[in-house]
Amino acid sequence: MSTAKSSAVTLAALEKHSQEALDAHTCEIVQWHFNESTGCPFWLQKKSDLKFDPLTEVKCYDDMKKFPLFEDDELRGGPISRWVPKGFAGKPVYVFETGGTTGIPKSRMVIEDHWTDYELFSDTLPDQYFPKGANWLMLGPSGPRRLRLAVEHLAQFRGGINFCVDLDPRWVVKLIKKGWMEHLEAYKKHVIDQALTVLSAGHDIKCLFATPKLLEGLCNALEEQGKSFPDTGITGIFSGGTEFTPQWTRFCIEEFFGGPPEESGIYMTPTYGNTLMGLACSKPVSAADNYKIAYYAPQPRAVTEVVSFDDNEQTVGYGETGRVKLTTLTKEFFVPGFLERDEGERERPFETYPWDGVSGVRPFHGFASQTTVGVY
Helix, strand or coil, X not given: CCHHHHHHHHHXXXXXXXXXXXXXHHHHHHHHHHCCCCCCHHHHHXXXXXXXXXXXXXXXXXXXXXXXXXXXHHHECCCHHHHCCHHHCCCCCEEEEEXXXXXXXXXXXXXXXXXXXXXXXXXXXXXXXXXXXXXXXXXXXXXXXXXXXXXXXXXXXXXXXXXXXXXXXXXXXXXXXXXXXXHHHXXXXXHHHHHHHHHCCCCCEEEEEECHHHHHXXXXXXXXXXXXXXXXXXXXXXXXXXXXXXXXXXXXXXXXXXXXXXXXXXXXXXXXXXXXXXXXXXXXXXXXXXXXXXXXXXXXXXXXXXXXCCCCCCECCCCCEEEEEEEEECCCCEEEEEEEEEEEEEECCCCCCCCCEEEEEEECCCCHHHXXXXXX
């Protein structure tokens, strides 16, 4: 058998196994959330509104289509306790918020999901560039967002210590909407100054989380000091957001880092995630693939599909464009089919992630003009 045929057979077997695992996991999670002894009050109450019985009629992942689309406005307001599964009664609960620039923010309760998500992500990081025991800098949103605590756990899980900056993205968005660009630049400088101070303090930081805009701001600030990014000693960068484009990635690698990892010693991995999904990892980015960024959700804990703009139950063909639909399947949190505010192209499975991915992630064109990206 040729190598190509052998790889195809291997990939087909991996895809089949991952689908079987997803089907079994889906059944387990639905049973948990709709059982009177383990489920959360929100889903137990919703059960009577459904036109089917999840406990007897969900036998595989495809049966998730029986649920109506999830509206994330359900996450606005409280009590937050209605989302806590009875099976976790008495455990300490975190609350992470998303949005909140206007009106009541959307809140998600979490117990340990953010730890699990980032421990799984840790397994994908090359130790050569993200050394075990190394210290981290978290250059991103603080406050009630999960990122700060999640990156801190990632650093601790890998044996290091995490340093943070103070950043309020809601204030950034307000400055943009008011057109106060001078204030915006001053606030951005304030955040970058915090990062420069930490990096100058002798803490031996080797790993960094930063949003694309803040990473670029940091690199520009270093250049103003007559330095370059390699002077920081950072070798591993974890970043994410819809601003992560092939063009920006190429620019960063060539202009700021001094070349690809094998030349510069600096490795950057893009991610795509949010408070509802967790963290989707990317296929390794390379010049040979024109720096294309393809993300793969952490199945079976979360699933992303690229669906037709006209029919959210119809998956588009590989390479075709559609809207990202998310399903979250953990014992802590259940979301059956949520249309994300993003669109992209459907990507084929590969051996590391033998399920569908999505590339070219960008704001959904239906309301892209209304989206304020801020520090992301």
